[in-house]
Amino acid sequence: MPNNSSPRRPPLSPAVAEVRVGVRRALAAARDSGLAEGALVLVALSGGPDSLALASATAFEAPKLALRAGAVVVDHGLQPGSAEVADRAARAAEHMGLSPVIVRRVMVGHGGGPESGARDARYGAITDVAAATDAGAVLLGHTLDDQAETVLLGLARGSGAASLRGMAPTNGLYLRPLLDVRRETTHAACAAEGLQPWTDPHNSDTRFSRVRVRNAVLPVLERELGPGVADALARTAEQLREDSEALDRMVEEMIEEICEPAEAGIAVSVSALAVNPAALRNRILRLVASSEFGSSLDRGHTVEIARLVTDWRGQGPIDVPGIRVSREGSLIVFTARGNDSESRIG
Numbered sequence: 001m002p003n004n005s006s007p008r009r010p011p012l013s014p015a016v017a018e019v020r021v022g023v024r025r026a027l028a029a030a031r032d033s034g035l036a037e038g039a040l041v042l043v044a045l046s047g048g049p050d051s052l053a054l055a056s057a058t059a060f061e062a063p064k065l066a067l068r069a070g071a072v073v074v075d076h077g078l079q080p081g082s083a084e085v086a087d088r089a090a091r092a093a094e095h096m097g098l099s100p101v102i103v104r105r106v107m108v109g110h111g112g113g114p115e116s117g118a119r120d121a122r123y124g125a126i127t128d129v130a131a132a133t134d135a136g137a138v139l140l141g142h143t144l145d146d147q148a149e150t151v152l153l154g155l156a157r158g159s160g161a162a163s164l165r166g167m168a169p170t171n172g173l174y175l176r177p178l179l180d181v182r183r184e185t186t187h188a189a190c191a192a193e194g195l196q197p198w199t200d201p202h203n204s205d206t207r208f209s210r211v212r213v214r215n216a217v218l219p220v221l222e223r224e225l226g227p228g229v230a231d232a233l234a235r236t237a238e239q240l241r242e243d244s245e246a247l248d249r250m251v252e253e254m255i256e257e258i259c260e261p262a263e264a265g266i267a268v269s270v271s272a273l274a275v276n277p278a279a280l281r282n283r284i285l286r287l288v289a290s291s292e293f294g295s296s297l298d299r300g301h302t303v304e305i306a307r308l309v310t311d312w313r314g315q316g317p318i319d320v321p322g323i324r325v326s327r328e329g330s331l332i333v334f335t336a337r338g339n340d341s342e343s344r345i346g
């Protein structure tokens with residue numbers, strides 16, 4: 001029998017729908033918090049399944065929220081054929097209707113290891129492109145699985161909330177619309193849309209602890225404890241984020257009052273440090289170190305410095321990355337140290 005009815009669109013794949021919901025919510029929230037009509041949002045596109053699904057959903061959702069959508073692809077130049085990978089990702093983005101699509105080749109330094117060198121170079125390039133194109137937001141494709149892996153890796157290192165709170169859904173220019181979406185969903189979304197993602201060889205390189213967590217640890221936990229483990233780990237991150245953001249705000253509010261300039265540095269009153277619980281005291285010390293000296297202190301450092309307050313026996317100064325910390329009467333004084341091998345400044 002001839003079919004006279006108008007052609008029906010195939011039903012939308014649930015995976016595509018889920019990715020679009022994540023993007024729509026993130027963009028709507030950004031619009032509510034001031035992202036202007038007509039603003040450009042850029043998808044940071046590696047060509048992998050997560051950012052490819054993100055790019056497609058953004059191409060669909062952005063115009064509905066009166067936003068323009070483009071993409072930035074970074075070529076780290078670390079593997080043979082990386083330029084072709086970047087080019088293919090850029091063409092896919094153009095095919096989706098994203099504009100502009102910008103490819104940036106970067107030089108990766110090896111200071112803190114190739115992984116962190118690549119990350120620094122990537123974020124530097126993405127931020128530059130965002131500034132040059134006047135983009136109002138950059139969308140990253142981190143998923144719920146990435147968040148769960150981050151929490152597990154942090155637990156294994158004995159990290160505190162600053163690390164266990166995982167990646168923020170919004171951080172200045174950066175948005176992560178897929179933090180509630182499983183990686184299997186982005187893969188399914190690409191398949192449903194006929195997109196062919198690039199497979200990053202690093203993702204199967206078991207020298208990386210994240211890859212071992214992804215391929216070996218999380219699957220065992222899900223098998224033994226139930227399929228909700230990844231969601232639960234991501235929820236842990238969310239709760240710790242709420243708590244630690246509240247504590248950070250409290251410290252930011254009090255810091256002006258308890259600090260004073262000192263010769264070649266800054267001083268914090270001993271009594272202010274003594275009166276506050278360790279959770280706040282450690283944050284005060286970390287904030288002073290990062291804001292005044294660009295240095296990041298770990299728990300070992302803050303515990304050591306705190307002894308100048310809680311266990312004062314006339315001990316000498318303590319050297320932590322980039323900073324010398326000493327007790328002088330009723331003050332804890334921070335001064336910059338010259339270049340030293342331990343310094344983490346910069």
Ligand SMILES: Nc1ncnc2c1ncn2[C@@H]1O[C@H](COP(=O)(O)OP(=O)(O)OP(=O)(O)O)[C@@H](O)[C@H]1O
Nearest residue numbers: 044045046048049050051052072073074140141142
């Ligand atoms: N070379 C790149 N160019 C532009 N953006 C990138 C690049 N590499 C990573 N990103 C961005 O950072 C996000 C997280 O990067 P990561 O390397 O952890 O990728 P991933 O979780 O495997 O995601 P994907 O499947 O998109 O590669 C990506 O989803 C993407 O938004």
